[in-house]
Amino acid sequence: MTISLWQRTPSHETEQCDVAIIGAxxxxxxxxxxxxxxxxxxxxxxxxxxxxxxxxxxxxxLIRGAAENYALASQNLGRDMARYLWEWTQQNLIGLKQLGLESTPGFAQRPSCVVAIGDPEHSELIESHRLMTEDGLHVSLIEPGNAPDDSLWRSGKPTLGLLNPEDAVCSPIDLVQLLAASLSTTPVFEHAEVYRIEDDGNRIRIRTRPVDVVCSRVLVCTNAYASELIRDLDGIITPNRGQMLAIKPDDPSDADLEFAYYLNHGSEYVRAAPDGQIIFGGARTYHAEHEQTSADDVSDEVQGHLEQFVRELITENYQVTARWSGIMGFSPDGMPIVTQTKVHTLDNPNVWFCGGLTGHGMSMGYQTGRHAARVMLEDEPTRFGLDRFAQA
Ligand SMILES: Cc1cc2nc3c(=O)[nH]c(=O)nc-3n(C[C@H](O)[C@H](O)[C@H](O)COP(=O)(O)OP(=O)(O)OC[C@H]3O[C@@H](n4cnc5c(N)ncnc54)[C@H](O)[C@@H]3O)c2cc1C
Known part of the structure; x- marks a missing residue:
């Protein structure tokens, strides 16, 4: 983003701090x-x-792991990294509970269930169960014969489910508000888009319309918008749109889904939401080219696809209560990126980036954001640096 001469606020406040974080x-x-x-x-x-x-x-x-099941993640990332990532997401939920997430209104201790609709995912879930059990990760399998009597299983489509018993769900906005309310000395300046980061003698000056911030270090957490400020993340963090649909089934019992379901290698997901609603998300992978965008909009194609899933998996009789989209920052391997970096407008080693949480920032963002802070302070090594791509 740039700012015209006329748009600059004439009497600028300047704040001083040690670390400026961009993105709330x-x-x-x-x-x-x-x-x-x-x-x-x-x-x-x-x-x-x-x-x-x-x-x-x-x-x-708040699901353990990443988009792919454990068997595929072990193949793609290596077994050790898959295990590390699953434990990372477990720690994320433990940390959020310690912060008080369980007492927020939208929280529910609801197991997630990765569902296979036939092969190859069916065989992958059997293999995932074996590997996870070997690696000490608590998990079980559900077959149609011992499945709960809810609308998804009644559809007759699922052939197998992999149950993560300790997972949970929450209202994402409750979670953000909990994080913001837990800050005591850090001001959050809203409506303050950073349009330039520049040299200020031996410190860094960050320009926004309402305020300038002079600081020693910067941590950029702008997710899908990373490449607007940072020069070496272009093509590494890519914006990908996720679309969602909320419906209210005419028969309220259709909304009683026992678990938070995850289907088609994480491409689709469906769970019960407050007030007898169900939320359905995904279908991005069938329209991948169009969905590589940072435009906050919904498309007929993806929404049509989501409604098709509703009719096939839940019910033919429902009302749509909401449609929306959000932009994810994808990394090439679906794992977070925590790195020292360079912004477009300044050559200064004291700039860091944390993001690329792909479709799993609820499940790993708390753990990763805190980790990024420690990495920046040189208190902790990271396995999420960019060097992993060079090695690959
Ligand atoms: C539809 C959808 C469904 C998802 N479902 C799940 C799920 O169920 N579970 C899960 O674990 N994850 C899920 N995710 C992923 C998860 O939401 C993200 O990984 C996570 O929210 C990323 O958090 P973040 O803080 O890195 O980025 P963001 O929440 O995108 O925050 C970045 C912030 O930076 C700000 N910003 C950008 N540029 C500037 C600038 N120049 N100056 C100042 N501020 C700036 C933005 O306004 C924004 O507030 C989903 C994502 C979507 C879109």
Whole structure:
């Protein structure tokens, strides 16, 4: 983004801090909490309002792992990395509970169930169960004969489910508000889009319309919008739109889904939501080219596809209550990226990035944001650096 001469606010406030965090989604707010707990003076700068982007628009799954099942993740990332990632997401939920997430209104301790509709996913789930059990990860299999009597299983489509008993769901906006409310010394400036980062003698000056911030270090947590500020993440963090649909079945019992379901290698997901509604998301993979966008909009194609899933898997009789989209920041391997980086407008080693949480920032963002803060302080090594792509 650029700002015209006329758009600049004439009497600018200038704030000073140690670390400026750009972006008040889950990543940025979690990083701020960690820095604040270490006595570091931070400021969070947010273009819109806290939780306005992916962090306030997602499906609210606090699911262990990543998009692919454990067997495929072990193949793609290596067994050790898959296990590390699954444990990472377990720790994420433990941390959020310690912060008080369980007492937010939208929280429910609801197991997630990865569902296969035939092969090859059916065989992959059997293999995932074997590998996860070997790796000490608590998991079980559900077959149609011992499945709960809910509309998804009654559809007759699922052939197998892999149950993660400790998973949960929540309202994403509750989670963002919990993170923001847990900050005590860090101001969050909303409607403060960063349009330039520049040299200020031996410090860094960050320009937004309402305020300038002069700081020693910057942590960029702008997710899908990373490449607007950062030069070396172009083509590495890519914007991908996720669309969602909320419906209310005419028969209220159709809304009683026992688990938070995840289908077609994570391409689709469906779960019960408040007030007898069901939320359905995904179908992006069938229209992948069009969905590689940062436009906040819904398309007839994806929404039509989602409604087709509703009719096949839940019910023919329903009303649509909401449609929306959110923009995810994808990394090439679906794992977070935590790295020292360079912005377009400044050559300074004290700029860091945390993001690329792909479709799993609820499940790993709290853990990753806090980790990024420690990595920046050189208190912790990271397995999420860009060097992994060079090695690959
Ligand atoms: C439809 C959908 C469903 C999803 N479902 C799930 C799910 O069920 N479970 C799960 O684990 N994950 C899910 N995700 C993914 C999850 O929402 C994201 O991974 C996570 O929210 C990313 O958090 P973040 O803080 O990195 O990014 P964001 O929430 O996108 O925050 C980035 C912030 O940076 C701000 N910003 C950008 N540019 C600037 C600038 N120049 N100056 C200042 N501020 C700026 C933005 O306004 C934004 O608030 C889903 C995502 C979508 C879109």
């Amino acid at each position: 989604g889950i990543s940025g707010l979690s990083a701020a909490l960690e820095l604040e707990s270490r006595g570091i003076r931070c400021i969070v700068l947010e273009a819109d309002y806290a939780g306005s982007k992916a962090s306030g628009r997602n499906a609210g799954y």
